[in-house]
Each structure stands twice: as C-alpha cells, then as structure tokens.
Amino acid sequence: MPLPRIPAEQLIGLARPVSSGLARAGAPVLGARLLNVLAHRVPERRLKADLLAEAAELELSHGLTPRRLRAAYAAELACADALSKQGNKAAATASAAKALMLAFHRVPHLDGLTSPLAEDPRGFTAALHRSRALRAVTKPRGRTEPAAPSPADRPLRLLIVNRANANFLPLITDWYERHPDVEVRTLDLAADPDLAPLAKGLGRIMARAVGSQAAYGRAVEQALRPHLDWADTVFVDWCSLGAAFVTLVDPGTTRVIVRLHSFEAFSYWPHIMDFSRVDDLVFVGTHVRDLTTAAVPRLLAEDAPRLSVIPNAMELFSYRRPKHPDARFTLGLVGIGQIAKDPRWAVEVLRLLRRHDDRYRLLLVGGDLNTESSPAVRLYHDRLERDLAKLELSGAVRRVGQTDDVPGVLEEIGTILSTSVRESFHCALVEGAASGAVPVVRDWPFFADADNGARTLFPPEWVVGTPEEAARRILEVTATEETWLKAGEAAAEHALSRWDWTVVRGDVDRLLLGGHRNVRP
Template sequence: MTEVLFVAAAKPQFGVLADSVRKFNALGARVHLAATFHLESSAEEVAALELAGLHQLPRSIAHRSQALRRKARTAPLGMRVWMQSKRDTWLRDRARRADVMVALDPGAVYTVWRLAQYNRGAAAVFGLAPGMKAVEGLAAQGGSVQRRSVLPPLDAVARDVRRSVDGLPAAVMRTATARPVMRSTVGARLWRTAVTAPGVPTRVRAATSRYVAEGMQWAGRTSGAAIALADAASKIPDLALKAQLLDEGVMKEIAKGLSPRHLGRAVAAQLAHGDREFAAGRVEAAAGALDRALFLGFHRVLHIDQLSSPLAEDAEAFVAPLYRSGAMRALSRPRGRRTPHRKAPSDRPLRLLVTTSANDNFLRHVLDHFGGHPGVELRFLDLAASKHLKRIAWAGRRMLVDRLSDGTSDYQEEVERLFRPYLDWADTVFLDWSVGPAGMLTTIDPGDTRVVVRLHSYEAFTRWPHMTDFSRIDDLVFVAPHVRDLAVSLVPQLRGDGAPRFHIVDNAMDLSGFARPKPAEARFNLGLVGMSQVAKDPRWAVDVLERVRRHDERYRLILVGGDMDPKTSMATREYRREFEKVLAPLEESGAVVRLGPTDDVPSRLPEIGTIISSSVREGCHVGLMEGAASAALPVVRDWPFYAGKPNSARTLYPEGWVVGSPDEAAKRILEATATEETWRDAGKLAAEHALSAWDWPVVRKHFEKLFLEDR
C-alpha cells in the first residue's frame, strides 16, 4: 500500500481533488490530508473525498512565543504555514510514513519541502499531476522509486526564506539550516541563494551566512560552507567584515585538509583591509590584517602537508599579489645597516655565536669542530632555552607592527635590550634556520657584526622569509641550488641590490661511520629512511616495491623512522590513513617491514640494499645521502616540486641516480640488482661519491671558508 500525504494551506477545488483522490485510490494508494484552512467550514465537501485520513493543522501560533508571533506577522505565507505546523505530531508521523508528499498549493510548498528533509526516501512534489506520476512510478517499480523534486523553481521557495531571515532568533535559524536541510542539494542551494539576495542588511547577511555555513559543515558540505561565506562576502562592502568571512571560509576547508578554492580572494581581502588601515595610520589593525594574509597564504596545509603546492607551479606569480599591497611593500622595504660588518680579527680568535631555536639537528659537527678550533672562540645560544628570547623570536605580529611603524614600537626596544649584548660580543653570528628568529634578528641594526643565516628548505614554504629584512644579513647559506632558486623567486629583497651574498654549503654529516658490510640478502631489500612528513610520500616507494615484486617476490621494503603525526593537520591524517590502508596487506605478507624510529641509523643500513628518495620535495635528502654512503644503490625520484627546472634532483645527484617514474625506478633496481656483483659495484660507486662530496672532512672546509676566509 502506497502512503500519500496531501498538505494544503488554502481551500482546494474540491471537485478536482475528489476526482484525483479516486484515481490515487485506484492505484492502491491511501491518501491523507493535512490542512491549515478551516476543515469544519467545508465538512460536506471533505467528507466526499474518500480520504484514508484527515487532520486539522494549527491555524495560528497564538500559543507560541512572543518573538515568533512578531516574526509571523511579517513572514510570507509559506513560512507561516511551516511555523504553525512543524510541531504537529500527527503531521510529523504521517510525513515519516509517507511514500509521496504533495503540496496542493504554493502556501504548502515550503512545509512539504521541510518535511521531505526528514523522509529522504519519499517523493516531494507540487501539484496533483506530479503526485499521480510519483504514485504510478511506485506501482510500476514495486513500491520504491528514487525521490525526485518537482517543487516549484528554487527562487519561488527562496523568496520566502530571504524575506524571513532578518530577525529570526538564533534557535530558529539553526533549525532552518540544520543538517538534514543542508544535506539536501535543494536546501543547500536555496540557502546559498538566500545569502546573496539583494537588499539584505550587511549585519543580517553576515549572520545568515555563518548559520548557513554552520549547517552545511554539520551536513558534511565543507566546501559548500566556504562557498556560502564567500558568496556573502562578495555582497558586503565593509572590508574588515568581507575579509573576516572569506578567512572563515578558507579556514573551514583548511581544517578538513582541503586546498581552499577562495584562498586568493581571502588573501586579497586581508591585504585590501590592511592597506586601508595602514593608509589611515592604524598600524595595529594593518599589522593584524597583514599577519592573517601571510598566515593564510603560507599555511602548512597548502604547501607542506600536501603532495603539491602553488609554489611548485609558479612561485613568483603566487606572491605577486602579496607584493602589490602597500602595507606589504612598507614591510619589505630594505632598511640596511649603518656600517658594514668588520673583518674577522687577525690578532685574536674569531668570536663566533651559533644560534638557533630548539632545532640544532644540523649543528653538532659544526659546534664540535669550531668549539675546538684554535682560531675561534665559540658560543652557542638556543633561543628556546630562554623564555624571554623565545617570546621575541617568534612574535610575528609584533614584528609586523614594528616594521609598519618604522621601528618605533616597543618590540624593537625589547629586542635591543635582550639581543644586543650577544651582537656586541660576536664578530660573526651564524643563525640556523631562516624562520622567526631571522625576522627578530633583522629588526635591529646589527652594527658591525657579521650576520650569516642558513635557509634549509622548509622555510621557503613559510611566511618567515617575507618578514625578514635580508638587507641586514651579510651572507645567506643554502643547502642546495634549487632551494636558492625557489627562495629568490619568492622574496623580492633577494633579487635587489641590497641582497646578501649567497653560498651553497652541504649539511654537516659524518658519513664514514656508515661504511659497514652488507649481507648478500640485502640486495633484495629496498629502504626508506624517514617518513614523518607527507612530503616524503612513502606511497611512491610502495608503488616501486609492487613493481619489482612482479618480477621477484624476494624484494621487500624496509621503513626506518617514525610515522606521520595525525595531529599535525587533517591533510596529514588523511594521507596516513590511506597509506596505512595500502600498507596493511603488505606488512601481513612480509613484503614491508617497519623498524620504527631509531637514534642509530648506521646500524639499520647494512640490511638495506637500495636506498630510495620518494619525496615530492627535499633540500638535500640526508637519509638518501647516508644510504648512499653505506653502499646502498641510490634511487631518487625526480622531486616533482623541482622537476624540469634549471636546478633539481637531477643536478644535485650523479647521472643515473634520478628516475622520472616508478617504472623507471623499478627498471633501475632490477638491472642494478640482477646479480650480487652488479649490485655491489653500483653500491661501491655510490659510496665513493657520497664520501668525496658530502662527508664532513670535505664540507668542513666550506664552513671554514665561510667563517674564516677574510682573516
């Protein structure tokens, strides 16, 4: 038996309705009528309808709250009918059971549409003819048809909604934008249309868009939530509010690990707001807007926790809008230094201050060597070890205020007080990592102290280089030419006359300890050292493994290092989830072995016969270099971030190491490991190159030249 629910807000033409009900009954349907018009006044006509059920819906909301009654007085008919009827238990019960729901007049359309959100299996239609078609379809398909909406055009329903938004209590708005509504394509589109309706006051438009975004997000439509906020922002003239709504939309997508579709608009809105505030002399507000623009534009989900980045496509074009901003140009204006740095003393040891903030992973050999060097007096400063220095080293907003106020803020005074004593003592400051501390250090004039900063790779994908005054840095050290190229394309100061001198110096690594005998069975073991970031893309290594195992199932993949931290971002969590899904059957079969994190990488490498770099980007891949030094066969993916550019993995490593695809990787492995002899010969050549190019005795000379050349 097919259950049909009619809803009427006005008296129908009873003759037509009676004829239609008979046809519905002939098809095996049971028809129920719910009406807000006065049924008793038409008792005779209603009795002739042969209905299975009849119900009088509330005809007013006199018993409801004063706020709702006040709203109902100005609400359109469709909304009033729903306000009156939505609490009716008979109506809700019949709607849940209905196979077909029919709005008999325009005033009932909105109520039927709302009821349909709670019974997604029912057909919701407007008019008797569409209702008849729906019942016929049910009969033809054995009682089940896909629900189709034959409601009137969207704008007919939207008019009621738009005109009813202003002044609705928050509870009512949340009900109207609840999860079932927003899961409906019609509902989501309706509300997106409503937030752009002409003539809506700015305050109401903003509030409505936030309710709509909240409902869409609850319904799993994250991008729809962002679109609703962006659509509303496009109709709002107030720059601060426009920027705020676009910001909220972008952050909703970022929080879900998505690359936001309106990122450019959100950054542009913050910049426009910042420029206006800066022009008006409101430096604090301008700094706040600029801070958000940089935060959004260089969010880690866009550039670090994904397998690609806008910077990989065209870095200079990506930052071009940023540097069209007046506030940003003021921020990045080179301030220079009053006097050049003094030459290293010839009558006493060089006073060398090596500093970083917490991350000293690449400094151990530098500190050990120069700590015992007769021509150097060394001090090491970890900024993170002092709460006062740590606070100023990462105070991004305060740095921006200081730059925009032309150095008149209390931040510069604090940096002078806390860091000037170190500058006064040192002949040379070597700062590792070009992040927050580099911005802090270049806030003040370094006097005649030489400033050397090292930029690894990670920093180029952050906002910090854009908050650093490179005209106050004498020497900028890169770990590889392709990183230098990226940084120069991103930061206009590095292309100007006041740019620092550039150096390419490899990371300090003691590779001699990696030369240990490998057993014969290591020939079939592929290895990946380090996979704690999405950029390492270990799935690529698994792809290579599967290809070589099609030829010989003795091949295995050994994973050394900790897993990705799912708390980093949703994008990281999603990558790890997919990776674990791929890995599970391979681990179970023994094709993949996870060794976990270790402080003793040299002891793990003897069992690895092929070392893989599967990353999408690297500075210089230390794990790969260490593996090569252990006489493992190097297989390096042509890092996609840099592939095809003048400097890339192909220019960093010897010819033959770098491959363009998993197929090429598998071919290289199968050919080089075809026999034990060919495998050991390839490993020997790799170790010879690694030790001659990257071992500490070689790289040490470059550091000595960097610090002591002008003595």
C-alpha cells in the same frame, strides 16, 4: 511581480549556517563555494575579506587547499593597505599578519603533495609585494656601521644560533670548537631564559619592524646586545623566527649569516625579514635558492645579502659497513614523519617489484606521521595505514621506528629511496648512498619542472620520474649480486667524494672565517 531584494547582511546571515552544515555533512568545498560566491557580490572591503577567509578556513580545517586561497589572503591585504593609508599602523600590521598566516597555512604548502607556491612562486606571492602594509614591514632599517673584517690579532668569535632545532649543527659546532683560530658560543633562543619569552610571535615582530612595540623593542635590544657585541660573526641556522628575531636589532659591526634549508621557503618568515641586516644568506640546495628568490625577489636586489649554496654538513665515512646477505632485495626509506616524504610512493614501488619477485621488501625507518598536526596529515596517515596493513602481515614491510643507529640499519638496506615531493638536500638518501646502498631518487615534483632539482643535484642515473621507472631501475641494478655491488660501490664513491664533511668544510670555512683565514685541511 519582482522579488524583494534581500540585504547582503541578511543573506550572509542565512548562508553562514548553511555553509557550516554542508561542511559537517562532508561537503566543505560546497560550503566554501557558497561563501566565495557571496564574497564576490559584496562591495564592502572588510566583509568581503571576512567571507573569503571563512571560506578558506572551512576547507583548510578539512585538510584541503582552498581554491581561492590567493584571493582570500589578497583581500585581507587590501584591508591592511587601507588601514596603512589611514595611518593606523597597528591595525594595518595586525591585518597583514593575518593575511600571511592564511597565505602560508601549513595545509597547502607542508601537509600536501602539491603547493601553490611551488607551482607558481612569483604569482602566488605577487600580492605580498604589492602590499603597502608589508612594504612598511620589510623596509630596510639597515645598520649604523658595516660588518667589520675578521680580526687578525685574535681568534674569531663565532656565535652559532638556533631556535629549538640544532639538528644540522653538531659537525659545524664541533669543528669550530676545536679550531685554533675560532672561539665559539652557542645560543638556543628557545632555551635561553631571557630570550625565550621574547623570541616568539609573528604579530609583535612585525609591529616592531614598523616602529611599534617600543617596550618590546627595548627588551629585545637589552637581551640580544651582549651576544651581538661579543661576536664577530653570528651564524643563524634556519631562516625562520630566530633569524627574524635577531634582525630586529642593529648588529653593529657584527657579521650576520643566515642559513635557509627548505621549509622556510614555504613560510612567511622570509617575507617579513629585514635582509639589510644580513650579510650572507646560504642555501643547502640550488633549487631551494631559485624557489626562494622567485618568491622573495628583493633577495636579488643590489643591496640584498650575498647568496651562496653549501650542502649540509655530514660525516659519511662511518656509514661504510658490510651489507647483510639479504640487503640486495631490501629497499629502505629513512624518514617518514612528514607527508612530503610520501612513503605511499615507496609502497607503490614495492608492489611493482613484488609482481616480479616476492623477495623484495621495504624497511621504513623513523617516527610516524603526527596525526595531530593537521587534518591533511590524518587523511594521509589513514591511507598509508591501509596500504601497509597486508604488506606488514606478509613481512613485505617492516617498520623500524626512530633509531639512534642509522648506520646499523643501513647495513640491511641495499636500495635507498628518496620518494619525497620536496627536499632541500635529503641527507638520509646521501647517507644511504655512502653506505653502499643503490640510490633511487624520485624527481622531486615541487622542483621537477624547474631549472634545478633532483636531476641537477644527483647523477642522472639515480633519478626517476615514476614508480614504474623506479622499479625498472631497481630490477636492473639488483639483477645479480655483481651488478648490485658495483652500483652500490659507485654510489658510495660519489657520495663520499662530493658531500662528506672533509669536502664540504672548506666552503663552510670560507663562508664563516673569511678569505684571509687559514682553512684547515
């Protein structure tokens, strides 16, 4: 006797509480698998997308990268495209925004030691480029007039824009505030009372891009226009919300330059920006440029912005100070507040070294991980704390915490580590090298198999592939006081000659001021 066929809706109604129960019992992967199997058997587009999203969110809520993340966000995009085909722009854009927030959730890309985007940038983002709804969002809106040349009869008016993060701007801002040929204004979109309420919200920025949200568009135009009309050049730091917001408005003859650091490449912002309103897109590392253009191929089109690579602005000579007597055996990791820094890798290097000589110790500099940001961070934090417990008690590890005197702390450090899985440039490492600490750089795994990465950015002897290689390099260069001092001196000379602001600022001048302007020595 054949068994009666259970309707899909009834089956799903039974499966959802079972899936949640499995997650509560510590088996979120099994719970997600159940929903994924059901989604595979459901023909209805909306229900399929909902089930795949529920499965993905179940794993994400437990700090796990969903096995079917691509399928989940692609299913939501299929719904967005169907709505777009029906002419329902508002619903299509909202659905596309939902897909983007799922695809670029922080757990798979920012709160782990791997990233599906880094592993396969073209494959991971392929569904985005096929999407009718997203193509409508990114359709070039252009500008009514081309950017004007820099004025020859008065100082260039430079507007430096950020949104709540000016960490990499002080040297640049100070330089141009003192430049006789430049008049500077700064604008923090998060602090300006008129702009702060407007410069937020993925959904409405996307909706405005397709012609909806007319009242919002008028408010943005009214708030931004005085700034754009004043400026000859706008420099927007971070290719994220602030840059997407600024490009909602036709810049007129004002030149627009955007700088992309690293995290933005793992976010949805470059995928919704109107780059037809950007004249130059500058990266701080060639490897980040390569990853970004692979994930956002329209950046390689003929009408794309000019692309350039310029390192971060750093004043390095102030880091040249005498080392403490015991610095030779002290490793330092500056900046441990993100999983991407992977301080557990540094702990493993320390363990290997102490098997040879228990004089080696590790200084961890900077604020701790924010365990409230995601379950993945909590998991990593707990493991790190277990790693550190005995080592701290024995004095092998010391946490310095947040400090305003990094040059002073570096006096104690003889070997500076970069243990990260990804970096755009790693200023703290370069500052350590400038101080005379010997650099030991993990071959950043997100870029290790790419054409460019740590091995092309730094001298080859600085870069290692494993904790064992790191330990061998440290043992070799610290074998004697003489070899350690010699290696540190060579590192300092390299850092100062390549990356000090006195070297880099010429490239920044050429970018911001234009070729006909005087580049100050």
